Amino acid sequence: MKILAAADIHGKRLFYESLLDAAKPSDAQAIVLAGDLLGYPPGFDKAEDAQRADAKNILSLLKTSLVPIFYIMGNDDLVELDPGPGLVRSIHGLRLDLGRYNFVGYRFSLPFMGGLYEKNEEDIERDLADLAELADDHTIFVTHSPAKGILDRTMLQTHAGSTSILDFVNKARVRAHIHGHIHAGFGRDGRHFNVAALPNAMAMLIEVDQMTHHVLNLAGG
Numbered sequence: 001m002k003i004l005a006a007a008d009i010h011g012k013r014l015f016y017e018s019l020l021d022a023a024k025p026s027d028a029q030a031i032v033l034a035g036d037l038l039g040y041p042p043g044f045d046k047a048e049d050a051q052r053a054d055a056k057n058i059l060s061l062l063k064t065s066l067v068p069i070f071y072i073m074g075n076d077d078l079v080e081l082d083p084g085p086g087l088v089r090s091i092h093g094l095r096l097d098l099g100r101y102n103f104v105g106y107r108f109s110l111p112f113m114g115g116l117y118e119k120n121e122e123d124i125e126r127d128l129a130d131l132a133e134l135a136d137d138h139t140i141f142v143t144h145s146p147a148k149g150i151l152d153r154t155m156l157q158t159h160a161g162s163t164s165i166l167d168f169v170n171k172a173r174v175r176a177h178i179h180g181h182i183h184a185g186f187g188r189d190g191r192h193f194n195v196a197a198l199p200n201a202m203a204m205l206i207e208v209d210q211m212t213h214h215v216l217n218l219a220g221g
Contacts, residue, residue, distance in 0.1 A: 007180020011039015
């Protein structure tokens with residue numbers, strides 16, 4: 001199975017267009033969006049109103065996809081995409097099967113900017129305990145936050161990842177962990193894939209069977 005994955009797109013429509021265009025020639029069977037999906041278009045008094053408008057525009061684009069799109073929101077997202085029925089699906093708190101693999105999602109990260117989708121470590125630990133029975137060694141675990149100490153170093157050289165997410169990945173022995181959040185952490189460390197798209201407009205094509213990956217340079221940075 002091939003997965004086309006990106007995060008931290010922050011409403012860049014040209015990147016979304018490029019990502020969808022890349023899906024067919026890459027033979028991707030699914031697209032994964034790991035949070036921070038929305039931007040702030042001008043002309044609105046409230047940030048939430050701007051993101052609601054952005055969500056509507058982005059959804060109209062995503063719904064043209066010919067393959068499933070599995071997404072979670074991130075700490076910079078103030079509203080939910082709310083796509084309704086179709087190929088665009090939120091996987092937060094859910095397990096969705098695709099072929100021999102399954103996708104489990106979790107959108108909350110540690111307090112960072114006071115966002116709607118932030119929780120403290122104790123709450124994240126409790127949430128993930130409720131998800132433990134959903135995950136196994138065929139799970140692609142999608143979070144916005146990185147795991148503690150892995151691809152999570154901020155510009156201030158502090159670690160922004162979650163210990164509870166690290167423990168979940170290790171205990172469930174998931175096949176792959178896809179996340180974003182830390183833009184400077186783009187890359188791979190074992191089963192962990194940081195697919196933060198900006199500022200360099202990059203995505204990853206992950207071949208799950210062989211656990212190989214390719215970096216794609218797309219438009220829209």
